[in-house]
Amino acid sequence: MKLSILVNEGPYTHQAADSAYQFTKAALDKGVEIFRVFFYHDGVNNGTRLTVPPQDDRNIQKNWSDLAEKHKLDLVVCIAAAQRRGILDEGEAKRHGKGEGAANIAPGFRISGLGQLIEAGIEADRLVVFGD
Amino acid sequence: MKLSILVNEGPYTHQAADSAYQFTKAALDKGVEIFRVFFYHDGVNNGTRLTVPPQDDRNIQKNWSDLAEKHKLDLVVCIAAAQRRGILDEGEAKRHGKGEGAANIAPGFRISGLGQLIEAGIEADRLVVFGD
Amino acid sequence: MTTLHIVNKSPFEKNAMESCLGHALDGDAILLFEDGVYGALSNTRIANEISRRAGAVKFFVLGPDLNARGLGDGRIADGITVVDYSGFVDLVTTHGRTQSWL
Amino acid sequence: MTTLHIVNKSPFEKNAMESCLGHALDGDAILLFEDGVYGALSNTRIANEISRRAGAVKFFVLGPDLNARGLGDGRIADGITVVDYSGFVDLVTTHGRTQSWL
Amino acid sequence: MSEAKKFLYVNRKAPYGTIYALESLEVVLIGAAFDQHVSLAFVDDGVFQIAKGQDTKSLGVKNFSPTYRALGDYGVTKFYVEKDSLDERGLSADDLMEITYEDENDGFAEKPSIIVVTKAEMAEVMRDQDVILSF
Amino acid sequence: MSEAKKFLYVNRKAPYGTIYALESLEVVLIGAAFDQHVSLAFVDDGVFQIAKGQDTKSLGVKNFSPTYRALGDYGVTKFYVEKDSLDERGLSADDLMEITYEDENDGFAEKPSIIVVTKAEMAEVMRDQDVILSF
Numbered sequence: 001m002k003l004s005i006l007v008n009e010g011p012y013t014h015q016a017a018d019s020a021y022q023f024t025k026a027a028l029d030k031g032v033e034i035f036r037v038f039f040y041h042d043g044v045n046n047g048t049r050l051t052v053p054p055q056d057d058r059n060i061q062k063n064w065s066d067l068a069e070k071h072k073l074d075l076v077v078c079i080a081a082a083q084r085r086g087i088l089d090e091g092e093a094k095r096h097g098k099g100e101g102a103a104n105i106a107p108g109f110r111i112s113g114l115g116q117l118i119e120a121g122i123e124a125d126r127l128v129v130f131g132d
Numbered sequence: 133m134k135l136s137i138l139v140n141e142g143p144y145t146h147q148a149a150d151s152a153y154q155f156t157k158a159a160l161d162k163g164v165e166i167f168r169v170f171f172y173h174d175g176v177n178n179g180t181r182l183t184v185p186p187q188d189d190r191n192i193q194k195n196w197s198d199l200a201e202k203h204k205l206d207l208v209v210c211i212a213a214a215q216r217r218g219i220l221d222e223g224e225a226k227r228h229g230k231g232e233g234a235a236n237i238a239p240g241f242r243i244s245g246l247g248q249l250i251e252a253g254i255e256a257d258r259l260v261v262f263g264d
Numbered sequence: 265m266t267t268l269h270i271v272n273k274s275p276f277e278k279n280a281m282e283s284c285l286g287h288a289l290d291g292d293a294i295l296l297f298e299d300g301v302y303g304a305l306s307n308t309r310i311a312n313e314i315s316r317r318a319g320a321v322k323f324f325v326l327g328p329d330l331n332a333r334g335l336g337d338g339r340i341a342d343g344i345t346v347v348d349y350s351g352f353v354d355l356v357t358t359h360g361r362t363q364s365w366l
Numbered sequence: 367m368t369t370l371h372i373v374n375k376s377p378f379e380k381n382a383m384e385s386c387l388g389h390a391l392d393g394d395a396i397l398l399f400e401d402g403v404y405g406a407l408s409n410t411r412i413a414n415e416i417s418r419r420a421g422a423v424k425f426f427v428l429g430p431d432l433n434a435r436g437l438g439d440g441r442i443a444d445g446i447t448v449v450d451y452s453g454f455v456d457l458v459t460t461h462g463r464t465q466s467w468l
Numbered sequence: 469m470s471e472a473k474k475f476l477y478v479n480r481k482a483p484y485g486t487i488y489a490l491e492s493l494e495v496v497l498i499g500a501a502f503d504q505h506v507s508l509a510f511v512d513d514g515v516f517q518i519a520k521g522q523d524t525k526s527l528g529v530k531n532f533s534p535t536y537r538a539l540g541d542y543g544v545t546k547f548y549v550e551k552d553s554l555d556e557r558g559l560s561a562d563d564l565m566e567i568t569y570e571d572e573n574d575g576f577a578e579k580p581s582i583i584v585v586t587k588a589e590m591a592e593v594m595r596d597q598d599v600i601l602s603f
Numbered sequence: 604m605s606e607a608k609k610f611l612y613v614n615r616k617a618p619y620g621t622i623y624a625l626e627s628l629e630v631v632l633i634g635a636a637f638d639q640h641v642s643l644a645f646v647d648d649g650v651f652q653i654a655k656g657q658d659t660k661s662l663g664v665k666n667f668s669p670t671y672r673a674l675g676d677y678g679v680t681k682f683y684v685e686k687d688s689l690d691e692r693g694l695s696a697d698d699l700m701e702i703t704y705e706d707e708n709d710g711f712a713e714k715p716s717i718i719v720v721t722k723a724e725m726a727e728v729m730r731d732q733d734v735i736l737s738f
Contacts, residue, residue: 001459008468008603010142012216013174013622015400016374018664022430026451032459041491041603042145042174050218050236052228057665061218080494084144086182086193086236096184101233104182104218114498121599122473122504126458128372129466129602132621133357140366140738145487147298148272150529154328158349164357173626173738189530212629246633253734254608254639258356260270261364261737264486267730274482276557277513278380283615283647286687287726299485302516307558327526332484334521334533334563348526363729364737366615369595376617378692379648385480385512388552389591401620404651409693429661434619436656436668436698450661465594466602468480 003027004124005037006117008131010045011060012053017046020130021063028071035124036074037064038117039109041131044082047075047109061106068108075109076116087111135159136256137169138249140263142177143192144185149178152262153195160203167256168206169196170249171241173263176214179207179241193238200240207241208248219243265360266291272298273365275310284365285313290320295347295355297326301333304340311341318343326352367462368393374400375467377412386467387415392422397449397457399428403435406442413443420445428454473598474505479514481603483533484524489517490532492603497535500542507546507597508539511590515553518582520565533565540569545581552587608733609640614649616738618668619659624652625667627738632670635677642681642732643674646725650688653717655700668700675704680716687722 005024009016024034039046046064053059068075077087088096089111090103105111121127137156141148156166171178178196185191200207209219220228221243222235237243253259269288273280281296281303288294296303303310304325314323323344330336330346340346347355356362371390375382383398383405390396398405405412406427416425425446432438432448442448449457458464477496483489499506510518517536524531539545547567554560561584570576585593594600612631618624634641645653652671659666671682682702689695696719705711720728729735 003455003458006601010174010217015620015664018662019374019400022451022663023454027455030452030455032455040495041487042142045177045217048218050220050225050230050234052215052218052220052224054212054216054665058663080186081491083184084186085142085177086180086184088182088184092184093182098182099233101231102182102236104234104236114495115501117495118475118499118502118504121475121601122502126464127599127601128458128464129468129600130374131466131468131602135353135356138736147485147529150527151272151298154349154528155352159353162350162353164353172630173622186530190528213626246630247636249630250610250634250637250639253610253736254637258362259734259736260356260362261366261735262272263364263366263737272485274485274513276381277481279378279647280615286722287646287729289726289730292730299482299513302482302513302557305558308556311558329484329527332522332524332527332529332531333482333516334519334523336521336523360730361732361735363613363735366737374620376620376648379616381512382480388587389511389594391591391595394595401617401648404617404648404692407693410691413693431619431662434657434659434662434664434666435617435651436654436658438656438658462595463597463600465478465600468602 002033002035002124004035004120004127006127006129007037007039007043007046008041010042014132016130016132017060025067034073036076036120038120039077040081044077044085044087047077047106048087048104049106050104065106065108077109077111079111079113082111134165134167134256136167136252136259138259138261139169139171139175139178140173142174146264148262148264149192157199166205168208168252170252171209172213176209176217176219179209179238180219180236181238182236197238197240209241209243211243211245214243268355268359268362269294269365270362271296271300271365274299275303280365281310285317288321293322293324293355293359295324295352297329301325301329301335304344306339306341314341315343324355370457370461370464371396371467372464373398373402373467376401377405382467383412387419390423395424395426395457395461397426397454399431403427403431403437406446408441408443416443417445426457472504475499475599476507476509476594476597478509478511478600478602479517480512482513482516484529488603493532493535496544500544506544507548509590510549512553515549518564520563537565537567540581545569547582548590548593549582549584550587550590551584607639610634610734611642611644611729611732613644613646613735613737614652615647617648617651619664623738628667628670631679635679641679642683644725644728645684647688650684650694653699655698672700672702675716680704682717683725683728684717684719685722685725686719
């Protein structure tokens with residue numbers, strides 16, 4: 001059994017990001033395979049390395065990055081949604097002249113097209129959507 | 133008559149950001165003074181210089197920056213909300229070790245504390261909240 | 265001084281407009297904008313509630329938001345005045361406070 | 367195959383749960399989580415609707431979300447089963463599809 | 469790749485107030501390039517997405533409603549619209565855009581893409597899917 | 604600076620599902636340092652913000668409910684809670700946290716901060732304000 005996850009909201013603002021993370025972690029802990037986690041709409045904001053959450057709170061971006069490293073999770077940020085919201089990798093930052101060092105995508109996340117979401121729906125046995 | 137504006141949602145995702153901009157512009161066009169525009173919650177995302185909206189769509193961040201330049205508007209992004217969401221100026225980026233060139237605050241915006249919102253409520257004759 | 269209430273939520277999806285109507289006092293004004301303009305549609309449950317309060321409470325709706333949603337002409341319940349953003353500013357300055365129902 | 371419906375919205379604020387209940391078919395399951403757990407409260411309008419459908423439709427609620435909101439013990443309407451995230455995963459894998467009511 | 473799956477895009481939100489309608493449409497457009505069975509559902513405020521006469525000029529935002537009409541050319545030809553949702557909003561099918569497709573199995577005859585269904589029928593459409601994308 | 608204004612924070616959303624309750628509270632805390640008249644209104648799902656027994660350990664998010672109880676020390680002593688909203692949710696005042704303040708004009712006697720009001724009374728409270736912050 002393979003699952004794909006769609007995350008439609010940003011960290012902190014909506015619990016959707018937390019729920020998706022807890023669900024993904026619980027699935028992996030049970031040995032259920034996660035084909036891909038796809039970030040769309042404001043969900044792309046889960047993938048910014050620039051967050052500085054309060055000391056006494058969770059770090060949602062880091063939680064994702066750590067989970068990705070531990071389980072070789074595929075975390076994909078939608079490029080169109082990311083451009084609208086100012087999430088860029090190095091190639092994008094360069095291409096749009098945003099200056100050296102401007103890329104803000106976090107470790108473990110990659111930026112790609114919406115086709116990756118469709119593929120996630122096709123290849124996984126179930127798709128679960130977390131949103132607002 | 134002096135107005136203050138509170139913007140609680142990010143650009144594109146909710147119309148609140150557009151409505152706040154159109155309202156602010158209409159007020160300025162009528163000669164009504166705007167004491168301050170304060171960006172809170174996801175509203176801080178209005179102030180990222182990294183957005184690359186589609187060619188055939190409006191550029192909300194640039195609209196704000198242009199309006200600020202033309203009318204000497206005070207655009208204030210809440211520091212606590214901005215840190216949670218990864219919006220940083222140069223000082224913040226440096227202080228949190230995010231690397232050279234990582235600051236993503238857009239021209240015309242400044243990052244400051246929540247006291248600026250309370251002051252906006254005290255000093256203006258009316259406060260208008262745009263949110264979700 | 266009376267209050268300008270502003271509602272940007274569809275009454276079919278959220279309870280914001282209902283709560284606003286429950287708290288608006290006689291003499292107040294209510295402006296429907298963004299997805300709130302769907303509350304101005306005639307022949308709905310909410311239209312009945314609006315016409316019941318119209319007179320005691322003044323109802324306004326933002327034209328640009330109506331047009332965007334295809335509700336430009338003839339779809340609006342009686343007793344609701346269409347304004348533009350400039351009119352929105354006037355409503356804010358002529359009422360004692362603005363209360364947003366988010 | 368039957369469907370797992372997941373609802374994360376308060377039934378007092380939004381119409382998502384009502385719409386879900388209107389589309390769930392016999393044999394389906396409904397999981398309440400996030401602000402959706404308020405739908406599990408006893409002595410409310412929505413609780414009556416749930417108990418009317420319970421049996422034909424199976425109702426679940428996510429424990430961690432209940433606890434966070436102070437609804438941990440004795441506040442939940444009869445016929446609703448409490449699960450944790452691991453149980454949430456099981457519900458997803460044992461139903462033919464998952465439908466989110468956002 | 470496994471055999472073709474049934475994808476349903478469920479639209480329950482009004483356009484313009486939030487971005488979900490627009491970005492959902494962008495998924496549908498990309499998804500059309502994959503060889504899957506695609507249907508769209510318009511329920512609750514989602515029916516407003518395909519209301520006729522949308523004009524965003526005075527709002528300064530992009531009018532994306534014409535794109536729904538172009539979906540037929542991409543093989544997206546099933547728009548299930550819930551009658552109960554129309555009724556509650558004082559709307560009828562006449563208030564919706566004309567959305568059609570050319571049926572290649574019937575001499576490219578122009579046929580309506582919109583299928584008005586009851587809530588009970590919509591529930592059956594939903595259960596008939598492999599993947600349900602909600603925005 | 605002008606003379607003190609009346610600020611009302613209107614809370615209509617449940618905690619944890621979205622960040623509005625938490626970030627609203629952060630404004631109240633900062634605002635308390637300014638010398639203004641401050642009241643809080645809990646309406647609709649906002650009443651859930653001050654429900655007793657909140658325990659977020661298994662959720663991994665911060666439990667900010669104790670902060671409401673500390674607001675008295677900052678001079679924030681008026682929590683208007685709408686009875687109609689409680690009733691609709693099957694709640695009574697007993698389901699709310701005990702929130703009190705020490706009245707410095709009455710020998711620092713401990714008094715309840717929560718004032719349960721009808722919807723009509725809440726409407727009067729709202730109209731009595733200079734600035735209304737909604738989150």
